[in-house]
Every structure is written in C-alpha cells, then in structure tokens.
Amino acid sequence: MGKREVDDRFKKFGTVSFTSITKVNDFVTKLEEGKVSGTCCKGCGKKYFPPRADCAECLSREMDWFDVEGKGILRTYSKLEFAPIGFEADLPYSIALLDYGDYKVFGRLDSSIPDDEVKVGMEMTTATNVLSNGQLNYIFKKA
C-alpha cells in the first residue's frame, strides 16, 4: 500500500499558518495564480468570503469559485505596534476590512500606503501578495 497523499496546501496561507488541511485548499492554488477567491453555492447562489465548502443556508456541498474583483469600501482598520509570536518581523502592519456589498474581505493593508492617506470609506482593491518568508496572503491597495 502506498503512502496516502495529504493535501496540505493551506499551510502556505499567511505569515503563520495555523491549519493546513481544509476542503477549500484550492484557495491557495488560486492565490498562486494571482486570484483571491470565494465560493458561491450552486444550490442557492449565496456567496461566501472567506470561502466555505458547505452552504449553511441550503446545506448544499456543491460550490463554485468566484474571484474577488473590483473595488471595495474600507470599513475599518487598525495599525499594530505589537504582534503575536511569529509576526514580529512584519511590524508595523495594519489589519483591515473591505466591504464588497455581497460579501466582506478581512486582510491587511498594503504597507506602502502612508498612514495619513488611509481613511474609512475609501475605495480599495484586493491583490495577492508574497510575504518575505515565501508564504502567501493578500493585501488591500488604493483603488
């Protein structure tokens, strides 16, 4: 009997990944292709971000992928001066939430944006990002 293949692609997500196995591992492959993606239920059409394998509305397990595209509105953010273990090298960094109407996206602000140009209500886009340790995530850029 051969060794069972473990699909642990999710370990590539984020500065530190805390989990490696999920049914939505394709999210990471899509990040590698430059796309940030959510899932859309084939049964009832509900859009999910972050992506889910199971629909809580209609209990369907049939999902399509959709790409996060266009502009979202910055709902809120915070710039961190302290970080949890494993994130110190990223400091300072800002976590933030973008509102796309049908769904929202939690992530980080592009660190090249000057502090005084960040305003709640501004339009931003979501883009894939390769971290200095080779891990993948996504960041919000000025639209």
Added chain:
Amino acid sequence: MGKVGVIGVGQSSFVRGYPGSIKELAFEGFSDALKDAQIKTTDIKASVVCSSPEYDKQRSAAGVMAEYLGMTPQPTFYVETLCSSSSTGVKLAYALIESGLHDVVAVVGFQKMSEISSAESQERMGRGADIQWESPFGTMMPAYYAMYAQGHMAKYGTTPDDLALIRVKSATYGQINEKAVYRKPVTFEMFHDPKSPMSNPVASPLRVGDCCANADGSSCIILGNEEMTKRFAKKPVWIRGIGAASTTVNLAGRDVFSGLTAGELAGAEAYKMAGITPQHINVAEVHDCFTIAEMMAYENLGFAKPGEGKDLIKSKETYKEGSIPVNVDGGLLSKGHPIGATGGSQMRTIVLQLRGEAGEMQVKDPEFGLVHNIGGVGLYGNVTIFGR
C-alpha cells in the same frame, strides 16, 4: 416559573502572578462566597466550573475543582465562552434551578493567566480569532477592538480623548477597590505625556491606557430557587432578566463596526424578561476589556443613544454620583480581567450594591443592577439583570 435568587457571592483579590495552583486560586473565591452565604458545601447540589481552558494546563478542570472545593459527589461540569464564561455558567445554573433539577448551584469562575509562560500566552493571543482565515494575518485582541474604535470614530466622531476619560473613571474606583490589581490613579494628562506608558500606542487608535489589566483571580456566585434563597439569604437579590446572544467570529461576517450586536441583543432579551427599560437601571457593570468596549456598551444597553456614549462620560453621568453609575469597582480596566472569573466578579459587585454592602463604592439605594459581559471580540454577549 419560580424566582432564582443569589445566596452568596465571592471573589479572590485579582493579582499578578498568583502564588498558588488554580485549585487554590478557585478556593479563595469559593470560600469567600460560602462565608457570605453562611452555608455548607453539602447545601450545594451541583457546581458549574468556568474558565478559558487555553490558559490551563489542567484538562477538564471541573473535576479537580469539585474535589478540591469539597463538592463531590454532586454533579459538576464545565462551561466556556471565553471572557464571559462565568456569565454563561450563571445562565446554565439558572436553567438547572428553574427546571427543578437542583435547588442550589455554585458557579465557580477562575483564571490563572500566569499559569502559562508569557511566550505561550503571546502564541495563544495569535490564535484568538478564526485560525483559518484571520489569525494568519497577525491579529490580536487589542487590534480587533481597535477596529471597532476606528469604526466608532469614523461614524460618530468619537476621539481618543473621549476614550481616555473612561480609563480615568475606572482608575478612580480601582484605587478604592481592595480586590483590584491596578490601584494607581490614571490622569487624562498621562495619555498626552510621551513619558507615560499610558500614551504608548498598541494598535491604532488604542493606547496602553485603553487596555485592561491582566490578572489572576477567581469568583463564585451561589444561586438558589425561591425557597432556598429565602431560607439562606439575609438580603435576597433576584435574577430578574437574563439574555445571551452570539455573532460571527469572522469580522467579514458582520455588518456593524460601531457596536457589539451580541451584547445589544442580550440586553434587549434581559430587559424584556425583567419587564424594565434601561432607565430603570441604577448601577451597571459592563465589559470594559478596552475603553471602546465600555463606550459601545453605553450605547448597546440604551444608557445613551448610538454615538452619544461620549457625552455620557464627558458629563460624568457614569460616575458614582451620576444618573447611571458604570463600573464603579474599577471595571476590567483597573480591577483586572482574569477571563473565566470576570463575569462572576461583575455580578458580585452588583449584588453587593443592591444589598447596600459596597462600602466606599456604594451608589445611592439602587433597585436594579445590570451585568454586561462579552466573550471574545463581541462574539458572545451576556446580560444579566438583578433586582432586590
């Protein structure tokens, strides 16, 4: 339904680096409540043990607590909703009593935050959110509440100075609460003094002074049915309303970033059950893990209209002499926040207030008191209303 009343309340001092085990720590709050109730452990028919297990090395703490506190062979079990664990424990005890299963139930909350090393604690801080989708971005508790502060400021024009006033109030009462971990004064000027640690940024717009004091501690609330409460309690205090709600862990699943909806829903449920409105509340304990959390609680509980919480603190209405005294025991900010013990400690304060036994912290002749206790970043909301 019969009434559920409070037979005894107790808590340990909240301290940094408690010099004993978690069992010895829990014993302090428990024995304090037993002395208050003047009952024996055999009068207690079940126990509910509450903590956040990520800080405990002990697995399944309910069993070792029941043994150490002398409450075997009575049934015991464990409840966890992060920082609101002991409020949830009280809700469970309420249901056990109302169902007729047990006539007297002890709710024991504890947390020895120093049980694990500070590096381990830092590591757990990073896992405080959804570990799949949010923790990988480097999130932590102060930053989440800071996002709510930013949301509140953007929507209502609240300022960091408004938030500082809440910390100044808390410190006023922390100084007179002998159980508080932080007993020093905090002045408004410290938030503007670069040499004061209070002014150091943590996660914008929150500063060190906006964050609660870490502490080890325990609490205990002993509840009984109407008959037992009347038999044992010298000055009965009754649970009049009890509400609880939840919201999504992921911020992406939420719609409001200027208030905590689970706290608001829990409050509405508790007011409805008690048959009263916010104007009837004479004294309140609200979950002020960060200054912004107290500000949002003013508004979510109806003490102020949305966006007008800042006016309440500016006019000192939430001081002891004001129209709605809030956290006049120092709150989490100064009294300290040993996660699993916090809700029970808040309830102890309110019960002492309603009995007229709150000493220097006593407000004038309160009839109704409210406890608002939040778990996680607004994830679990719990509101309990007490009356004489």
